[in-house]
Amino acid sequence: MVSLLVMVVAALPLYWAFSKFTRFRRNLKDAKSTGLPYVIQPVYPITLFWIISGKLWLKLINKTWPDSWHKSWSKFLSPDWSWNELYDAHRELGTDTFITVSPVTNMMWTADPSVIHQITTRQVGFPKPIKDYKVLDIYGRNVVTTEGPEWRMHRKATAPGFNETNNSLVFTESVAQAQGMIRKWMDGEEKSSRTLNDVPADCMRVALHIISAMGFGVRLLWPGDEFSTGDKDSGLIHMGDKPLGEHTMSFEKALSTVLDDIFVLMLTPRWLLKIAPMKRAKRAWESYKNWKLYMEELLEKKVEAELAGEKTLGMDIMGALVKSATDADRPDQKKSPGQLESNKGKRGLTDENIIGNSFVMLLAGHETTANTIHFSLMELAMAPSSQRNLQKEVCTIFGDSDPKTWDYAYSVNNLLGGMVGATMNEMLRLMPPVTNIPKMASANQDQVIVVDGQKHTLPKGLYINFNVVGAHRHPKCWPSKGVSKVSGKSDDLDDFIPERWLKEDASTHIEEDSEEEDFGGFTGKTSSAQLFRPTRGSFLPFSDGPRSCLGRRLAQVELIAVLAVIFQQYSIELAVDEWASDEEVANMSVPEKLEVYAKATKKAREVIRTASSMITLKLNFGQTYIPARLVKKGEERFIRYIE
Numbered sequence: 001m002v003s004l005l006v007m008v009v010a011a012l013p014l015y016w017a018f019s020k021f022t023r024f025r026r027n028l029k030d031a032k033s034t035g036l037p038y039v040i041q042p043v044y045p046i047t048l049f050w051i052i053s054g055k056l057w058l059k060l061i062n063k064t065w066p067d068s069w070h071k072s073w074s075k076f077l078s079p080d081w082s083w084n085e086l087y088d089a090h091r092e093l094g095t096d097t098f099i100t101v102s103p104v105t106n107m108m109w110t111a112d113p114s115v116i117h118q119i120t121t122r123q124v125g126f127p128k129p130i131k132d133y134k135v136l137d138i139y140g141r142n143v144v145t146t147e148g149p150e151w152r153m154h155r156k157a158t159a160p161g162f163n164e165t166n167n168s169l170v171f172t173e174s175v176a177q178a179q180g181m182i183r184k185w186m187d188g189e190e191k192s193s194r195t196l197n198d199v200p201a202d203c204m205r206v207a208l209h210i211i212s213a214m215g216f217g218v219r220l221l222w223p224g225d226e227f228s229t230g231d232k233d234s235g236l237i238h239m240g241d242k243p244l245g246e247h248t249m250s251f252e253k254a255l256s257t258v259l260d261d262i263f264v265l266m267l268t269p270r271w272l273l274k275i276a277p278m279k280r281a282k283r284a285w286e287s288y289k290n291w292k293l294y295m296e297e298l299l300e301k302k303v304e305a306e307l308a309g310e311k312t313l314g315m316d317i318m319g320a321l322v323k324s325a326t327d328a329d330r331p332d333q334k335k336s337p338g339q340l341e342s343n344k345g346k347r348g349l350t351d352e353n354i355i356g357n358s359f360v361m362l363l364a365g366h367e368t369t370a371n372t373i374h375f376s377l378m379e380l381a382m383a384p385s386s387q388r389n390l391q392k393e394v395c396t397i398f399g400d401s402d403p404k405t406w407d408y409a410y411s412v413n414n415l416l417g418g419m420v421g422a423t424m425n426e427m428l429r430l431m432p433p434v435t436n437i438p439k440m441a442s443a444n445q446d447q448v449i450v451v452d453g454q455k456h457t458l459p460k461g462l463y464i465n466f467n468v469v470g471a472h473r474h475p476k477c478w479p480s481k482g483v484s485k486v487s488g489k490s491d492d493l494d495d496f497i498p499e500r501w502l503k504e505d506a507s508t509h510i511e512e513d514s515e516e517e518d519f520g521g522f523t524g525k526t527s528s529a530q531l532f533r534p535t536r537g538s539f540l541p542f543s544d545g546p547r548s549c550l551g552r553r554l555a556q557v558e559l560i561a562v563l564a565v566i567f568q569q570y571s572i573e574l575a576v577d578e579w580a581s582d583e584e585v586a587n588m589s590v591p592e593k594l595e596v597y598a599k600a601t602k603k604a605r606e607v608i609r610t611a612s613s614m615i616t617l618k619l620n621f622g623q624t625y626i627p628a629r630l631v632k633k634g635e636e637r638f639i640r641y642i643e
């Protein structure tokens, strides 16, 4: 009996190896059948085992094996390969589209705009692999995690929350929040400059405050600020900075920790989280409960507002969801709190769907915008002439006027069509928050695509990933004025040059196709009509087609408003405290200043390259940051001397 057991146990690894080998042979045959180039990998990188331990294995392989044994495939085993390799891996392979073959599954990668465009516009043939998104159903099913008719229902219900009236409020709120952040940076003093060591955290906070107002109608405040009568008139509420009622966390803390703990929440079943003794798990459970309770309370308030016919309902995304749910389900009947829940199984949104959608809006709209603000500030500090061009334009548009008086329509059209819009686009090109966009060939039918004029049949169920970073640096799609100052390559596509978007600077001008169908949300072009229009499929910060970002316009309005407020009165410089004190800087000659700033720039560039993609592309908070300095305009210590 014992020896039988030993034999069975000994046979298990053999069985496992045999099944992997058989699977690999089938995958290889499938890859060959497409006629596309392929790369063989011994492991599939998107498994929990590899996500946790992959970095160590890769380090070991790089150290101990000769390059010729692994270089052609090991780079694709890093979950961040597209950010590590930029467009270079495609250049080396001589192809924009290829398949990685492994013993688990195949994956097609593409940075080819034409292939991307074919896929984004054929939603039925190329749906999202929603099995992988299930982990985001933390609070309920929603527009991000569904496909087909269920997705359409969610998209139809969520889209009305993203209209121009709401975007005008996004603008007002973003201006107010940017002013709050600057007050915090200057610490209430009239100093000409201050070193800022926590720009990433402050950018996270400004974006959290904006999404709190726009997502839930809750105004969050910077230290020292007060909730005013004007805020009340805008329909926003304030929930204080202490835990309320049964809560153990304030509203802001619940919002920020539920996002910080997202990986724990995604990967741990609720029952286990509830009993797990570890500190991190306990905090994740607490933030999960607090956030849910706050959302249930807000939902109840919004349903009451709907019953009372209050006009401000619908001015935030959750309010708009309540309105959609009411209008879609029972156009003639009023609801009472909790009644939405009883609609489970019918076509409209339930309470759980509303809270599930509110959660993904928070998730989708927070880090993406926060990182773009943060990296824009850092890149502008390293590109002084672009920073000056941007300031000049903000000054032409607004002069010295108080940002609180800025009119939405006038401001947005002017900002989006010039240097501010160009800065935002260039940042999203260079460091797209979402570096890979997954799709799959329909599970029911093989799909034909055309690559370089040749037809290729993709087997049903094939996983696909767009290499967004690669497409954004595709040499055939983007105007370049010569050698890169950053990487030394023959084109300047690794460099932050907002001016490439200005039409007079762009060497080619290719019109985007028009959108064919309205899937809700803002339906305009990805980039302003006054700016360079990239070839369709080559600029994908917000994806494209029916499943493109619902919050695109909201994000654009937020980003340009925050940049305009900061650069109207201030400049951003890199801090040089590591190399010289303020006193030493004050006594430096110009060449000495240039030398020390060059050191800070070199280090900042190295730090930016350490960014990695944990849901979005960002620095490893707490471990790496770029110290910067907010300086009153005209009192810059370095960048005024740099061209």
Ligand code: HEM
Binding pocket: 128, 143, 144, 155, 360, 361, 362, 364, 365, 366, 368, 369, 372, 432, 433, 434, 437, 438, 540, 541, 542, 543, 546, 547, 548, 549, 550, 551, 552, 554, 555
């Ligand atoms: C710079 C900011 C942003 C970027 C770069 C961005 C990028 C993206 C991308 C690439 C997708 C497609 C993801 C995929 O197919 O897997 C997406 C989808 C989505 N985004 Fe954004 N996003 C941003 C801001 C926002 C904001 C502010 C919101 C809402 C408040 C939002 C809500 C959504 C939603 C709901 C979807 C899913 C749409 C659907 O599947 O129908 N995003 N976003």
